[in-house]
Amino acid sequence: xxxxxxxxxxxxxxxxxxxxxxxxxxxxxxxxxxxxxxxxxxxxxxxxxxxxxxxxxxxxxxxxxxxxxxxxxxxxxxxxxxxxxxxxxxxxxxxxxxxxxxxxxxxxxxxxxxxxxxxxxxxxxxxxxxxxxxxxxxxxxxxxxxxxxxxxxxxxxxxxxxxxxxxxxxxxxxxxxxxxxxxxxxxxxxxxxxxxxxxxxxxxxxxxxxxxxxxxxxxxxxxxxxxxxxxxxxxxxxxxxxxxxxxxxxxxxxxxxxxxxxxxx
Amino acid sequence: xxxxxxxxxxxxxxxxxxxxxxxxxxxxxxxxxxxxxxxxxxxxxxxxxxxxxxxxxxxxxxxxxxxxxxxxxxxxxxxxxxxxxxxxxxxxxxxxxxxxxxxxxxxxxxxxxxxxxxxxxxxxxxxxxxxxxxxxxxxxxxxxxxxxxxxxxxxxxxxxxxxxxxxxxxxxxxxxxxxxxxxxxxxxxxxxxxxxxxxxxxxxxxxxxxxxxxxxxxxxxxxxxxxxxxxxxxxxxxxxxxxxxxxxxxxxxxxxxxxxxxxxxxxxxxxxxxxxxxxxxxxxxxxxxxxxx
Amino acid sequence: xxxxxxxxxxxxxxxxxxxxxxxxxxxxxxxxxxxxxxxxxxxxxxxxxxxxxxxxxxxxxxxxxxxxxxxxxxxxxxxxxxxxxxxxxxxxxxxxxxxxxxxxxxxxxxxxxxxxxxxxxxxxxxxxxxxxxxxxxxxxxxxxxxxxxxxxxxxxxxxxxxxxxxxxxxxxxxxxxxxxxxxxxxxxxxxxxxxxxxxxxxxxxxxxxxxxxxxxxxxxxxxxxxxxxxxxxxxxxxxxxxxxxxxxxxxxxxxxxxxxxxxxxxxxxxxxxxxxxxxxxxxxxxxxxxxxxxxxxxxxxxxxxxxxxxxxxxxxxxxxxxxxxxxxxxxxxxxxxxxxxxxxxxxxxx
Numbered sequence: 001x002x003x004x005x006x007x008x009x010x011x012x013x014x015x016x017x018x019x020x021x022x023x024x025x026x027x028x029x030x031x032x033x034x035x036x037x038x039x040x041x042x043x044x045x046x047x048x049x050x051x052x053x054x055x056x057x058x059x060x061x062x063x064x065x066x067x068x069x070x071x072x073x074x075x076x077x078x079x080x081x082x083x084x085x086x087x088x089x090x091x092x093x094x095x096x097x098x099x100x101x102x103x104x105x106x107x108x109x110x111x112x113x114x115x116x117x118x119x120x121x122x123x124x125x126x127x128x129x130x131x132x133x134x135x136x137x138x139x140x141x142x143x144x145x146x147x148x149x150x151x152x153x154x155x156x157x158x159x160x161x162x163x164x165x166x167x168x169x170x171x172x173x174x175x176x177x178x179x180x181x182x183x184x185x186x187x188x189x190x191x192x193x194x195x196x197x198x199x200x201x202x203x204x205x206x207x208x209x210x211x212x213x214x215x216x217x218x219x220x221x222x223x224x225x226x227x228x229x230x231x232x233x234x235x236x237x238x239x240x241x242x243x244x245x246x247x248x249x250x251x252x253x254x255x256x257x258x259x260x261x262x263x264x265x
Numbered sequence: 266x267x268x269x270x271x272x273x274x275x276x277x278x279x280x281x282x283x284x285x286x287x288x289x290x291x292x293x294x295x296x297x298x299x300x301x302x303x304x305x306x307x308x309x310x311x312x313x314x315x316x317x318x319x320x321x322x323x324x325x326x327x328x329x330x331x332x333x334x335x336x337x338x339x340x341x342x343x344x345x346x347x348x349x350x351x352x353x354x355x356x357x358x359x360x361x362x363x364x365x366x367x368x369x370x371x372x373x374x375x376x377x378x379x380x381x382x383x384x385x386x387x388x389x390x391x392x393x394x395x396x397x398x399x400x401x402x403x404x405x406x407x408x409x410x411x412x413x414x415x416x417x418x419x420x421x422x423x424x425x426x427x428x429x430x431x432x433x434x435x436x437x438x439x440x441x442x443x444x445x446x447x448x449x450x451x452x453x454x455x456x457x458x459x460x461x462x463x464x465x466x467x468x469x470x471x472x473x474x475x476x477x478x479x480x481x482x483x484x485x486x487x488x489x490x491x492x493x494x495x496x497x498x499x500x501x502x503x504x505x506x507x508x509x510x511x512x513x514x515x516x517x518x519x520x521x522x523x524x525x526x527x528x529x530x531x532x533x534x535x536x537x538x539x540x541x542x543x544x545x546x547x548x549x550x551x552x553x554x555x556x557x558x
Numbered sequence: 559x560x561x562x563x564x565x566x567x568x569x570x571x572x573x574x575x576x577x578x579x580x581x582x583x584x585x586x587x588x589x590x591x592x593x594x595x596x597x598x599x600x601x602x603x604x605x606x607x608x609x610x611x612x613x614x615x616x617x618x619x620x621x622x623x624x625x626x627x628x629x630x631x632x633x634x635x636x637x638x639x640x641x642x643x644x645x646x647x648x649x650x651x652x653x654x655x656x657x658x659x660x661x662x663x664x665x666x667x668x669x670x671x672x673x674x675x676x677x678x679x680x681x682x683x684x685x686x687x688x689x690x691x692x693x694x695x696x697x698x699x700x701x702x703x704x705x706x707x708x709x710x711x712x713x714x715x716x717x718x719x720x721x722x723x724x725x726x727x728x729x730x731x732x733x734x735x736x737x738x739x740x741x742x743x744x745x746x747x748x749x750x751x752x753x754x755x756x757x758x759x760x761x762x763x764x765x766x767x768x769x770x771x772x773x774x775x776x777x778x779x780x781x782x783x784x785x786x787x788x789x790x791x792x793x794x795x796x797x798x799x800x801x802x803x804x805x806x807x808x809x810x811x812x813x814x815x816x817x818x819x820x821x822x823x824x825x826x827x828x829x830x831x832x833x834x835x836x837x838x839x840x841x842x843x844x845x846x847x848x849x850x851x852x853x854x855x856x857x858x859x860x861x862x863x864x865x866x867x868x869x870x871x872x873x874x875x876x877x878x879x880x881x882x883x884x885x886x887x888x889x890x891x892x893x894x895x896x897x898x899x900x901x902x903x904x905x906x907x908x
Contacts, residue, residue, distance in 0.1 A: 155641070157639045157640070157641060157643035158643050158645060160608075160630070160637070160639065160643065161637065161643040161644075161645070161704075162645075162656070163609075163610060163629070163630040163631050164608055164609075164610070164630050164633075164635055164636070164637040164705075164714075165631075165636075165660065165704070165705075165707075165708070166631045166632075166634070166657045166660050166661065166708065167631055167656075167657075167660055168629075168631050171631075171660055175656070175659075175660070176645060176647075179647040180647055
């Protein structure tokens with residue numbers, strides 16, 4: 001199927017997938033506070049507006065903090081589990097791995113409701129930590145899967161070699177395993193970070209009225225009418241995501257990270 | 266007995282045991298058990314609690330929350346959700362199969378940007394995507410302007426709220442998920458099969474349908490189920506692009522929990538949804554294991 | 559210079575016995591090969607020596623020192639792996655000096671040692687290359703340099719040449735031998751290739767089904783195989799089943815063949831296997847008056863240029879004869895001939 005028709009098909013779908021972003025980027029340049037496409041007039045004021053207005057900067061800051069902490073915690077949970085499962089085949093690690101995959105097997109609404117009930121029972125409802133910890137356990141699937149993929153690419157002979165050269169278990173981990181899975185850890189972190197930045201329903205149900213993350217802010221302001229500023233925010237978010245994934249692809253094998261087999265060009 | 270004791274050599278005690286190392290699993294174990302397993306267990310319990318009218322809930326064991334499923338509002342929402350997600354799943358996988366197959370044959374320099382595009386859409390969540398689609402389907406900035414310009418329409422119109430709008434947005438959202446689900450097995454797919462078909466006289470398209478698709482049957486079935494479950498999670502699109510009559514199960518759950526303060530009923534629906542998803546995913550896991558050995 | 563001693567070493571995986579009561583005493587400063595087919599236990603034995611696996615029972619000693627309970631990183635052995643196992647995240651010199659870095663030696667010293675080893679393996683000037691830029695042969699040498707960096711007590715190589723192409727393999731064989739002789743380090747090579755074992759080693763340890771079959775010089779292994787397995791695995795041979803008599807004859811198929819009796823034939827009617835190597839055998843015409851012969855039918859003749867391989871049959875036995883005289887054979891396929899059995903043929907305990 002690698003013919004002209006095939007290429008056209010791929011190109012067509014890729015364009016359709018990008019279409020909403022093109023339009024959103026377009027309307028963000030409108031001069032007046034109306035959303036036209038193609039834009040009428042051209043201005044970058046909406047971007048300046050977003051970057052100087054605390055109405056937007058507040059939620060952006062909240063989201064960045066939540067995402068950074070949640071990502072860090074998720075990776076810290078996932079790394080020992082994946083490692084113990086891979087290196088020592090510990091049964092408890094396998095069980096935790098299975099548990100960690102559950103969030104992505106279920107509609108997020110169910111997890112969100114679970115978190116809502118849990119946090120109101122133990123008294124953390126509406127707090128910053130309720131949002132952050134909920135995000136970290138919800139997103140743990142990503143580092144679990146990606147770090148495990150990374151570990152599987154490590155040839156066991158590397159470990160034997162390090163061992164014969166005088167490295168203890170801890171030194172093997174520090175000098176061989178960690179450097180080799182670092183791209184995967186980085187990739188998983190980027191993925192987690194962007195997902196947390198954009199996550200709406202859990203943040204909304206756990207602390208939606210007190211901890212205003214960026215997605216909550218966007219949805220709330222949609223109720224009061226549209227403005228090109230929201231398009232500008234969206235453009236920022238899309239660019240941030242694309243930039244992060246590009247960086248990941250530069251430093252690691254992105255195709256391998258999403259589970260594809262490595263093929264030489 | 267005593268003879269055995271002397272003849273069976275005593276194994277050396279392990280000096281490279283892993284026991285003390287498993288301690289490192291305690292912190293992540295605690296995190297997952299407390300902050301993930303507990304919420305689900307409590308939610309399960311709450312689904313049997315008694316709802317105090319106009320208030321919260323109190324511990325009890327009643328089945329009224331589950332009995333409320335027979336409410337026609339719930340049943341129609343359920344039926345609508347399942348049909349919508351089934352359609353989305355079938356369309357997504359049908360489009361994604363040839364797309365992924367073609368992409369996986371392309372140069373790395375093309376594959377990487379496409380994967381980045383897919384990851385962006387997948388991670389952007391419904392907020393930004395929903396917002397984008399409301400613009401794209403709107404009267405002032407939407408696709409209808411193009412149709413006017415082409416002379417097909419007299420004046421621009423808005424395409425939402427409507428069920429078609431929900432479907433378009435959900436297709437856009439679920440397509441990357443479908444591709445990334447089938448990408449790993451397709452990239453491992455043995456290329457010599459279609460090549461063998463080509464030597465036997467099958468054209469590329471024919472080889473795709475007669476060799477590639479049947480060989481990846483298990484992948485397709487599991488992709489259908491995974492995309493279906495993924496689509497069931499859509500929550501904002503039905504609200505942003507549809508009318509209350511188009512709301513799906515996910516929306517009903519939040520509606521009950523947040524705005525109607527009926528948490529036990531929301532929990533019951535949520536448990537029900539979990540069971541459906543678990544059953545589907547475990548079922549298809551068994552099925553594909555059986556067919557693919 | 560280290561002697562390696564194994565005493566009653568067993569290795570079990572569940573109920574499977576990978577190694578059964580292995581006893582070995584290997585001399586220091588020699589080139590030693592562990593030879594055996596895949597699944598024979600040679601790699602298991604090798605991993606036990608390296609400390610990568612634990613013995614189920616028994617002791618392993620380096621120079622008499624019991625190292626059984628020392629894990630690999632405390633044994634100071636240098637290993638070369640089948641696929642080289644060079645760390646992909648380190649460049650050439652960082653790979654070579656990895657072990658020294660763990661010992662926290664200063665960078666200048668590590669660098670100097672790496673340069674010195676690169677000289678030794680005849681690859682100067684590649685210190686800063688990445689592993690991906692190296693050819694298979696270069697990777698092989700770098701992994702040798704890495705293994706030698708810490709002046710290990712034992713130098714262990716696991717099928718080191720199997721990933722190289724035939725020409726490079728022969729070249730590396732000689733180079734490895736030279737290197738071993740220069741350094742005088744006790745070296746163990748695991749291989750399944752009997753030619754490699756024969757050409758490279760001072761001592762060959764033949765292993766099959768978890769048991770040591772024979773330990774000896776290549777020539778001993780070839781000329782005087784201790785078991786039927788060794789005779790069959792090392793070189794080609796025909797084994798005649800029969801009975802050794804105290805009068806110095808070997809009874810086979812109702813015929814009496816005169817052979818030199820080894821020491822172990824202590825009594826009359828001892829069952830034995832007569833090992834016949836192709837180059838020991840001659841074919842003679844039926845008319846020739848010869849003793850110690852077996853009547854055979856010529857079944858196949860293959861001219862290899864430098865020599866002619868002749869296959870001959872007698873009942874269920876098949877013999878391979880090598881004619882190297884370069885003169886016309888004087889017989890063809892289907893001819894009835896007499897196979898001459900030399901008195902020096904080796905007798906194996908059945």
